[in-house]
Amino acid sequence: MLDIADELNRWVGQGREFAVATVVAVGGSAPRRPGAALAVDSEGTAIGSVSGGCVEGAVYELCQQALEDGETVLERFGYSDEDAFAVGLTCGGIIDILVTPVRADSVTRTVFAAALAAASSGEAAAVARVTSGPAELVGRALLVRSSGESSDESAEGYEGGLGGHPELDRTAAGEARAMLDAGRTGVVEIGADGSRCGQPLSLLVESSVPPPRMIVFGAIDFASALVRIGKFLGYHVTVCDARTVFATAVRFPDADEIVVDWPHRYLERTETDGRTVLCVLTHDAKFDVPLLRHALRLPVAYVGAMGSRRTHEDRNARLRDVGVTELELARLRSPIGLDLGARTPEETALSIASEIVANRRGGSGVSLTGAHTPIHPDGARGPSGRIGSVA
Template identity: 45%
Template sequence: MFEIADQLLTALDAGAPVAVVTVTRVLGSAPRPVGASMAVVGGSAATQQRVLGAVSGGCAEARAHELATGVLAAGGVCTEHLGFDEWAFATGLSCGGQLRVLAHELDPSRIDLIAELRAAAAGRDAALALVSRGPSDLLGRVVTPTGGDAVLPREVLAAVRAELAERTVDGRCGSLEASGDLEFAVLVNRVRPRLVIVGAMDVAGALSRLGGQLGYRVSVVDARATFATNQRFPDADEVVVEWPARYLAATQLDRRSVIAMLSHEERFDIPALQVALAGPAGYVGAMGSRHTHTRRVALLRHAGVSAEAIARLHSPIGLDLGASTPMETAVSIMAEVIAARTGAGAEPLATGSGAIHCAVVPA
């Protein structure tokens, strides 16, 4: 739901009715995680409706649309299980996995729910839990970090709020079984992770564009004011004229942060890598040939960087895709970033076995 928060708020602020179908549980191989949502905005007639978001890779959208339209027309809350059997195949879900979805109408008077949607739309941390299984009168009830439906038992509210606080730290969406017969779908939105690009070169422009599309807050850093300009990098969230090592030492990074060293100049790279490899960033990569990498490692060792820290360095940066253009190079870099985050082997899917859609590792 959070991935379409801005569009939901636009519709609600305009006074339009909105029904949302949200994935509340995933079993096996499925294309979208818990929290993925489709919304239908408008009246019951198809010509009056707008569809936002998706709950699958396209295979269950028609059924989700039917559920949302039904909620808009008749009100209430409903759940449905989409699985790989004869009935589910008729709905188009043929990927072999199973989804449980919840359809309900958004209530614009729910101040706590709307506050979480506004936080997500603004790129801030947000979290909520929906009752996805239990007594019919509790289905669709909402718990937020600071609020919750009073009809829910007090001890349940406290336990779910504590879980929301914990999951907001690590970004884990998923199912949560509470006392009794209650089950919640926990939805979490994290502040955008950071992508710091060192070196105002042509690949930096493509990487800042792609990084932004993948949900990163992008900073381009270079000590040369002639090259580090907003005009050259319109897709970056910020362009900073500063010595990279000084910037990296002062800026706030965490384990989700990505640092891509593209400057290819030792006077920038070595001091900056000393800082980067000593920090918390989950991915540190540096561009250059294999010869450059060998010399870079020697210089880092001479500067006192430990072997353990150097082992964290992805260099030469990126996966071997045969990339040649700036955008192809950016794709190879971000592909390696994703693989490093998820622990995937980055092999062709056609040569592998097992589930394609595994548990999602939050960025």
């Protein structure tokens, strides 16, 4: 749901009633991951997607029905020979979709409104919803924020509730905060003891966090293309170069931030985290060595450096001379990028971006043609079951 937060937040501000269908579990080669959503308002306007087109028509009708009767429904869509081209997933996958009406009298509207506002403003927050368990709890939601503070001044540090025992709310809030701290969206299982309602529960936790950072060192023509593709991938992109004449807004109009400073000095004072990617395009030892010595000791997601194989070997020798260990050197992606035969700045940027995505998702970088590995390996586990309509 938070993947379409901006538009849904506008709908809430306009007082619209709508139903939101959210992917809560997947199996096989499903096209969208948990958290992907499609919403339909009372006028029939639809936004978002839950399957890339396979089952959108059927889900659209479920949303309209939920708006009409005010009932939450959990539905499974999968492949079948009879309806593969009607409401089935022709890719052979399975998805479970939770459809929740957000009407004026909806008990979840206040929580949804707060979650959507937080996501739209770039605030770190997570919303947890019951996707399976006692019928009266399915669809109920609570919200946690990164600070642990809630707008309703609750001492518990969350907003809303799951409609059960306070201990369940505290447990769910704790699970949601752990997912938020990791920047993750996914399903959390709570046993019967933890739920305090005699039955196990499943929670979909959707996290909204500020965009991850991409820091590009070296204001060269290849950097301009990488900035554009970094923005396309959803990164907050910074360009850093010590040369004032090259690090300009005119040359990098798509960058979120342009910094004129020595790269290693900037990296030492700026904030990074486990999602940050560092792309070193300077291929100049006076910049690269002090920068990479620091970068390879940071808990960031990716460190790549541009240069020929000769440059790579010379750079590694210089890094060893300043105390960089073999374990630290093993983190360095150099020469940067995947072997796509790239020549132009745009092709080279695609090569670098492809390596970043493969590194993040655990991909091999080889052609899918002729391969026998799953296309979506992290979706190999099947949905939890327990499908049906709930009041």
